[in-house]
Amino acid sequence: MRVSEHPILGALPEAESVTIYFDGQPIPARAGEPIAAALMNAGIRAFRTTAKRHEPRGIFCAIGRCTDCMMIVDGVPNTRTCVTLVRDGMQVETQHGLAAMRTEEDKA
Amino acid sequence: MREITTDIAVIGAGSAGLSAAYQAASAGADVLVIDENHLPGGQLFKQIHKFFGSRAHQAGTRGFQIGQELLERVQKSGARVWLDTLVYGIERDCSLGVIHDGAHYVVRAKKVIVATGAKENYMAFPGSTLPGVMGAGAAQTMVNVNRVLPGKRVVMLGSGNVGLIVSYQLMQAGADVVALVEAAPEIGGYAVHAGKLRRAGVPILVGHTITRVTGDGQVERVEIAQVDKQFNPIPGTERVLEADTVCLAVGLNPMTELVWMAGCKFCFIPAFGGHVPMHDGNMETTVPGLYVAGDVTGVEEASSAMEEGNLAGVCAAHALGLLTDEQAADKKAEINARLDALRAGLFGERRRTAKQQQLDAMQAEQGGNDHVG
Amino acid sequence: MWGDPNKLSRDNLQKEDINPGVQYTGVPSQDELSRCPGVPTETRVKLGRVACIECVQEIPCNPCEGLCKFGAITIGEQITNLPRLHEDKCVGCGLCVAGCPGLAITILDRSYSDTEATIDFPFEYLPLPAVGDQVDAVDRAGQVVCKGRIVRVLRPASYAGTAVICMAIPHEYIDTVRSMKRLPRRD
Numbered sequence: 001m002r003v004s005e006h007p008i009l010g011a012l013p014e015a016e017s018v019t020i021y022f023d024g025q026p027i028p029a030r031a032g033e034p035i036a037a038a039l040m041n042a043g044i045r046a047f048r049t050t051a052k053r054h055e056p057r058g059i060f061c062a063i064g065r066c067t068d069c070m071m072i073v074d075g076v077p078n079t080r081t082c083v084t085l086v087r088d089g090m091q092v093e094t095q096h097g098l099a100a101m102r103t104e105e106d107k108a
Numbered sequence: 109m110r111e112i113t114t115d116i117a118v119i120g121a122g123s124a125g126l127s128a129a130y131q132a133a134s135a136g137a138d139v140l141v142i143d144e145n146h147l148p149g150g151q152l153f154k155q156i157h158k159f160f161g162s163r164a165h166q167a168g169t170r171g172f173q174i175g176q177e178l179l180e181r182v183q184k185s186g187a188r189v190w191l192d193t194l195v196y197g198i199e200r201d202c203s204l205g206v207i208h209d210g211a212h213y214v215v216r217a218k219k220v221i222v223a224t225g226a227k228e229n230y231m232a233f234p235g236s237t238l239p240g241v242m243g244a245g246a247a248q249t250m251v252n253v254n255r256v257l258p259g260k261r262v263v264m265l266g267s268g269n270v271g272l273i274v275s276y277q278l279m280q281a282g283a284d285v286v287a288l289v290e291a292a293p294e295i296g297g298y299a300v301h302a303g304k305l306r307r308a309g310v311p312i313l314v315g316h317t318i319t320r321v322t323g324d325g326q327v328e329r330v331e332i333a334q335v336d337k338q339f340n341p342i343p344g345t346e347r348v349l350e351a352d353t354v355c356l357a358v359g360l361n362p363m364t365e366l367v368w369m370a371g372c373k374f375c376f377i378p379a380f381g382g383h384v385p386m387h388d389g390n391m392e393t394t395v396p397g398l399y400v401a402g403d404v405t406g407v408e409e410a411s412s413a414m415e416e417g418n419l420a421g422v423c424a425a426h427a428l429g430l431l432t433d434e435q436a437a438d439k440k441a442e443i444n445a446r447l448d449a450l451r452a453g454l455f456g457e458r459r460r461t462a463k464q465q466q467l468d469a470m471q472a473e474q475g476g477n478d479h480v481g
Numbered sequence: 482m483w484g485d486p487n488k489l490s491r492d493n494l495q496k497e498d499i500n501p502g503v504q505y506t507g508v509p510s511q512d513e514l515s516r517c518p519g520v521p522t523e524t525r526v527k528l529g530r531v532a533c534i535e536c537v538q539e540i541p542c543n544p545c546e547g548l549c550k551f552g553a554i555t556i557g558e559q560i561t562n563l564p565r566l567h568e569d570k571c572v573g574c575g576l577c578v579a580g581c582p583g584l585a586i587t588i589l590d591r592s593y594s595d596t597e598a599t600i601d602f603p604f605e606y607l608p609l610p611a612v613g614d615q616v617d618a619v620d621r622a623g624q625v626v627c628k629g630r631i632v633r634v635l636r637p638a639s640y641a642g643t644a645v646i647c648m649a650i651p652h653e654y655i656d657t658v659r660s661m662k663r664l665p666r667r668d
Contacts, residue, residue, distance in 0.1 A: 001256065001257040001260070002255060002256060003251055003255040003256065003257055003281045003282060004255075006255070006280065006281060007280055008156045008170065008280060009156060009252065009255075012255050033254055034254065037250060037254035037256045040250060040254075040256045040258060041256045045240055045326050046239045046325060046326065047239070050237070055237055055238075056238070056239050056325050056326070057237055058239030058240065058241075058242070058326075059246055060228075060230065060241070060242050060243055060246060061227060061228055061242075061243050061245065061246050062242070062243070062245070062246035062247075062249040062250060063151075063227065063245070063246070063249065064144065064145075065227040065363070066230075066243075082246075082249075083144075083145065083146075085146065
């Protein structure tokens with residue numbers, strides 16, 4: 001949910017609207033914001049599943065330190081969505097464990 | 109690979125780094141500030157409350173406004189700021205490996221000031237990995253910078269100033285704080301911050317902890333319980349709160365990776381968040397020419413970080429001969445007086461003692477070296 | 482049932498009737514308030530508008546001293562000293578109310594009318610109430626004690642986002658009421 005009015009920060013400044021795609025589903029976003037913010041605004045909280053127990057995980061630190069928010073962004077796995085800014089047409093995918101890593105066999 | 113030379117490189121454009129850059133550039137140094145983020149200011153722009161401290165030094169002004177003024181001063185001082193720029197390594201001679209604008213640089217500076225700040229601690233309990241469990245600082249970033257509510261009903265764990273202030277700011281952004289839970293028998297932060305929460309109807313439950321969080325794929329219920337003197341939950345005291353978000357405000361730890369890599373000697377000071385680099389009264393570490401400032405030297409708060417940055421900037425400029433002994437001594441005395449005021453009183457005692465311990469460790473280290481030498 | 486914050490705040494560890502002090506509850510105890518050098522006397526509150534500085538913990542902070550143009554608040558060199566109110570010098574202008582980073586200052590006036598007193602308190606939530614609104618007046622622990630009537634809402638740019646709200650309440654609640662209940666958000 002957007003904080004449109006704020007007692008200290010005032011009204012939300014204007015920003016260009018862009019669209020990103022979360023597992024194929026279009027999500028509205030504000031140009032200049034991190035991917036994680038756009039997803040959170042859309043009510044999406046599970047960004048990836050863990051490698052061992054396949055449990056859902058969302059953001060923890062939001063400053064690019066903890067790597068809990070990693071997703072596959074435009075095909076690039078392990079992208080920190082809390083510090084990566086949205087771009088119109090961006091494809092953001094849920095990352096399952098480290099499955100996004102390609103082995104030599106995959107490439108062959 | 110391109111090579112850049114400068115008088116002083118500052119790593120981190122937060123409270124400490126910007127202050128250091130301003131002081132050094134004002135003294136005439138060629139200064140390059142490097143930060144990984146796309147916006148400068150570190151955590152300062154997330155602080156929307158009016159700062160405490162002395163009114164002679166901006167107390168009563170909101171953090172983001174202090175940040176804005178500091179940023180303008182830095183821009184006028186002539187310091188260069190490289191954003192979206194990663195420092196991935198530091199050599200023993202203090203040259204930096206840097207990725208800027210997609211290109212690889214080696215930055216050679218006569219003096220390097222590391223002001224990399226701190227990151228939030230995590231606390232494990234059943235369900236602590238569920239989406240919706242996050243650092244209090246993360247929630248603060250979401251509401252105050254990204255203007256997105258991380259949830260509607262929040263349980264905060266930890267009653268230090270971070271827990272108290274972020275709870276208040278979540279309510280200002282429109283969320284409800286169901287309860288603030290603190291394992292210690294007393295509230296850790298300032299009572300006036302706690303008072304704001306209480307007047308808004310938020311219970312502050314000292315002597316309690318979170319025992320588990322449950323929900324279908326995300327936070328839905330938070331079980332809390334009273335704890336005994338050893339901080340173990342007391343069976344039978346459990347209660348369940350309905351909430352969609354859990355914020356952890358259980359301390360921070362310094363981001364010391366680069367300082368370790370540079371070969372600085374460390375000491376262990378729990379009150380400062382763990383291992384912290386030894387430094388002298390000039391903020392210089394055991395590696396000559398490498399200075400530290402702000403939370404990387406031990407977790408305190410933004411005002412102290414700015415003053416340590418000022419100190420490091422002045423001392424580095426002085427070491428380069430850009431300030432006379434007298435000028436440097438005057439500036440240092442002023443800054444140290446302000447630091448002393450910030451570490452005064454009951455609340456400052458722990459930090460004051462910790463800082464002294466850190467300086468003493470450095471002195472012992474240097475004394476030891478002299479002896480051997 | 483669980484989930485009701487007001488209900489939770491009243492049970493076991495937070496019994497306000499035996500409030501052991503501000504560092505345990507966030508609410509200053511009667512003992513702490515009676516020793517606090519920022520709290521005006523009952524006599525002074527009866528005479529008219531006066532600041533009530535409920536700052537009972539020694540923290541490094543002194544903006545209030547500088548905000549007062551009448552020298553009615555002193556802290557001194559050591560910025561962890563508690564602010565001292567000189568109630569004879571205070572005119573109840575309210576600049577300190579907006580400027581205190583801890584939101585710990587209110588303006589009390591028991592002379593407002595034969596039945597009503599007023600309290601000016603800082604408020605940093607949206608939406609703001611309008612003049613004439615009936616609101617829930619709350620005590621230091623957020624409990625609703627009575628209805629309040631909004632007399633004035635000030636929010637000049639110099640207050641940096643903090644609103645100072647003047648609210649009329651029955652005389653007998655002047656020592657108890659310290660704020661108003663947050664209004665539901667419009668969105």
